[in-house]
Amino acid sequence: MSEGSALISFRGIAKRFEHDGSMFTAVEDVQLDVAPGEFCCVVGPSGCGKSTLLNMSAGLMEPSAGTVHYAGSPVPKPNTKVGYITQKDNVLPWRTVFRNVALPLELRQVDKAEIRERVSAMLDLVGLTGFAKAYPRQLSGGMRKRVALARTLVYEPEAILADEPFGALDAQLKTILQAELRRIWERTGTTFIFVTHDIGEAITLGDRVVVMSQRPGRISMVCDVDIPRPRDVFKVRFDARYAELFEQLWSALSDEVEQELAS
Ligand SMILES: Nc1ncnc2c1ncn2[C@@H]1O[C@H](COP(=O)(O)OP(=O)(O)OP(=O)(O)O)[C@@H](O)[C@H]1O
Ligand SMILES: [Mg+2]
Structure with missing residues (x-):
């Protein structure tokens, strides 16, 4: 996909923060184009910068290097075109x-x-x-x-940024809401960047799954979910391709988590 046709485009993104009086790099060299109508899932170890990327897409945080574009222009502050389901719910x-x-x-x-x-x-x-x-x-x-x-x-x-929206739910309710979300997505063509810790959820819902490395977070793998749609969220886990993708993603993600624990 060319940069011009993406709805959300991350180009050469880095983000540095201060901690204890010194700067550290939280996210580095992130390139990603999310197409209009795409369901893009993001997985990665804790602290790798997933929420940071969403904050930048929502225009709530500026990158230290690079630019995030929305519909071809630098993201406005705030980006009122996107709905943001933040990690910490901000109900009033x-x-x-x-x-x-x-x-x-x-x-x-x-x-x-x-x-x-x-x-x-x-x-x-x-x-x-x-x-x-x-x-x-x-x-x-x-x-x-x-x-x-x-x-x-x-x-x-037009687009929804969702930061582990189903993380706190029991498995049954989660599956029901995944089915609803899939239905809404098919009906509306909303573009999603959907952060989850659940690889199965990412395969069930996503067109692509982006795996991020441990800090400083980079994109270590992008996996196309080539399971035909519509997918039945209850049955997709019995698809042979689901098992292969799960294995591939699990292996990539567990390497990152092990490195994080060892560091
Ligand atoms: N506003 C901030 N000020 C300072 N440091 C920050 C800020 N926001 C995030 N960080 C740091 O940047 C890194 C990435 O944080 P981020 O919240 O994006 O991770 P995450 O991948 O969403 O993790 P989790 O899976 O635990 O939600 C962490 O080390 C975090 O401490
Ligand atoms: Mg987070």
Whole structure:
């Protein structure tokens, strides 16, 4: 893919941070083009810079070197074209579940009746029917994650940056939400950069899986998920190709994690 046709393009990206009075390199030499409509998954050891890359795509952090482009121009600050499901959920404690999910629609001055309809449908979708009037403090961690997910999906942004959105969920709920997300993605053509620790999830959902090395984070492997779509999220794990890709990704990732533990 040429740089021009990418929706999100990382070119020569490095990021340095200060720690204990000295600078260290968190991310180095990252080149990646994410095509419009692509579902791009990112896996890598803890601390390799996955959230940092998302923060740069959202225009919340500047690279120390290189440029992140969005639709051909340097990422605006903030990048209002993308929805961001951050790693630490940032639901608003003073708003009910309903009003948290309604917020992006309120900001876009969507008609009240339509807000009611869309928010209710979204709460049903993420399994929070009956919790519309609850406050975030009354919810479990997994429920709060689902509020954050609903709040992003509800306004159908052009691209979604998702930082381990299903990390805190039990396996069953996770599979159900993966199926919903797959359905939404097929319907809307939203571009995704989806960070996960779960290789199986990356293969199930992704067009490509990007593996990052231990710190300083670089892209160590990019794997095309050549399993035909639509994929049944319940059955894809029994596909012979799934096992091969899992093995390949597991081996790449475990090498990185072992090096990290040894360092
Ligand atoms: N704002 C910041 N100031 C200083 N250091 C930072 C900042 N943000 C991230 N870092 C450092 O940059 C490195 C990469 O952090 P990042 O959060 O991107 O990792 P990650 O891959 O998302 O890890 P995890 O899988 O644990 O979420 C870490 O060493 C982290 O301490
Ligand atoms: Mg992170």
